Amino acid sequence: MTCQKDTANDCGRCKVLIAEDxxxxxxxxxxxxxxxxxLVLGPCATLRAAMSQIAQELPDAAVLDVMLADGEVxxxxxxxxxxxxxxxxxxGHANPDxxxxxxxxxxxxxxxxHPAEIEAKLKALMQAPALSQSHxxxxxxxx
Numbered sequence: 001m002t003c004q005k006d007t008a009n010d011c012g013r014c015k016v017l018i019a020e021d022x023x024x025x026x027x028x029x030x031x032x033x034x035x036x037x038x039l040v041l042g043p044c045a046t047l048r049a050a051m052s053q054i055a056q057e058l059p060d061a062a063v064l065d066v067m068l069a070d071g072e073v074x075x076x077x078x079x080x081x082x083x084x085x086x087x088x089x090x091x092g093h094a095n096p097d098x099x100x101x102x103x104x105x106x107x108x109x110x111x112x113x114h115p116a117e118i119e120a121k122l123k124a125l126m127q128a129p130a131l132s133q134s135h136x137x138x139x140x141x142x143x
Contacts (some may be wrong), residue, residue: 014126017059018043019050020090021069021078025111029090032115033122035118046070051079059085062125063118065111066091066099077103086125090118 016038022028027045033040044050046069054076062080064073066089069139077087081103089099092111099108107121 014038015041015059017041017062019068019073020065021045047076050076058083062085063088063090066094088122
């Protein structure tokens with residue numbers, strides 16, 4: 001993981017992808033992560049936009065709504081998981097047990113979640129040991 005943390009902030013300099021189609025929720029998440037010192041990629045309202053984003057730059061972590069404007073997020077989550085990106089599912093449309101079975105290292109924050117809960121879960125996730133990165137070349141995900 002290439003997350004460059006500073007001592008004052010566990011998320012400082014981390015790249016966090018936000019895939020969320022509700023504009024107000026996406027903006028809240030973006031502002032919250034920027035306040036933590038993270039570099040936000042997105043927000044992406046569609047699966048297509050998020051896939052395009054990760055083809056350009058791979059994040060350290062991703063906060064994913066399960067249902068985006070153009071469909072479910074699973075293809076994106078699979079690619080991110082395979083690249084060793086840490087996943088946070090922030091959704092009201094998912095079964096937590098099914099998500100954890102498919103993405104064992106993921107964190108679930110059902111909507112609505114308090115910002116402090118999301119912050120704590122993301123920080124804990126970023127402190128966890130790095131995941132394997134079988135499809136990463138530098139900071140770009142291979143197609």
